Amino acid sequence: MLPQKEPKKLPPSSPSIPILGHLQLMKLFLHQVLYSLSQSYGPIFSLHFASCQVVIVSSAKVAEECCTNYDIVLANSPSTVAGGNSGYDDRILVFASYGEQWRNICRFCTLEIFSSARLNSFLPIRRDEIKRLLLNRNKEPQPHHLATTSLRMLTGKRYFGEDVTKADEATVLREVMSEIIEYVVSAYPGDYLSILRLVLRNYEKKCLS
Structure with a gap:
């Protein structure tokens, strides 16, 4: 019996719809929607756009760390x-x-x-x-x-x-x-x-x- 993988610890997220995830949030001014979510869930939160998992960072300090310590990983x-x-x-x-x-x-x-x-x-x-x-x-x-x-x-x-x-x-x-x-x-x-x-x-x- 293969050992089960531990579930990934993701940042907090808003309620989602099965299969679609958070696609209903995709509006013309997406940046305004993300800003509104950051006020409720903090400077780091996660969303699922169908099968694509994304993490939104709205903190300048964390963004700087992402661009310096994890730049190659996040370059794709x-x-x-x-x-x-x-x-x-x-x-x-x-x-x-x-x-x-x-x-x-x-x-x-x-x-x-x-x-x-x-x-x-x-x-x-x-x-x-x-x-x-x-x-x-x-x-x-x-x-x-x-x-x-x-x-x-x-x-x-x-x-x-x-x-x-x-x-x-x-x-x-x-x-x-x-x-x-x-x-x-x-x-x-x-x-x-x-x-x-x-x-x-x-x-x-x-x-x-």
């Missing part, structure tokens, strides 16, 4: 419809799981984007964008300031706000970015229970378009 990302279509079959940094591809991308980002030499070369751009932000603080809010700064650092062009380099190109890029963000950050139950993809076909069609 589950395959999703959005990642497959918008992330070139999970090949970009946001969707890629730990491996050779992931390490190469991280190495490239470290050397070509986040190195001291690179950040110093982008200093005039960052200063100019901060100056623009401060000068326009009493005007319309600028929710795309971070995207503007990042894109200008990468391409040397402005795609949001004033002084857009190429209006037509900027319009197309803004539309594409909005669509990608909409589907990447949205919660799609079909990622966790494949039979739901037969019902929620519209999501996949939009991701492919």
Whole structure:
């Protein structure tokens, strides 16, 4: 007779539905739902999205420990419809799981984007964008300031706000970015229970378009 495995000790969790688990919590603003749960169950709690077990961490201290002591273990990302279509079959940094591809991308980002030499070369751009932000603080809010700064650092062009380099190109890029963000950050139950993809076909069609 084989010895029985001890059950895993999981963080507290809210009541779930058989088979579905907590899929009913997957709404458009999932982050607000998770925040509400953290107020009831504490900074660390667990959920089950069908057969996928997840642990939510909303404590900065614990998150830091996860990123330092368990970074390789937690570097893997589950395959999703959005990642497959918008992330070139999970090949970009946001969707890629730990491996050779992931390490190469991280190495490239470290050397070509986040190195001291690179950040110093982008200093005039960052200063100019901060100056623009401060000068326009009493005007319309600028929710795309971070995207503007990042894109200008990468391409040397402005795609949001004033002084857009190429209006037509900027319009197309803004539309594409909005669509990608909409589907990447949205919660799609079909990622966790494949039979739901037969019902929620519209999501996949939009991701492919």
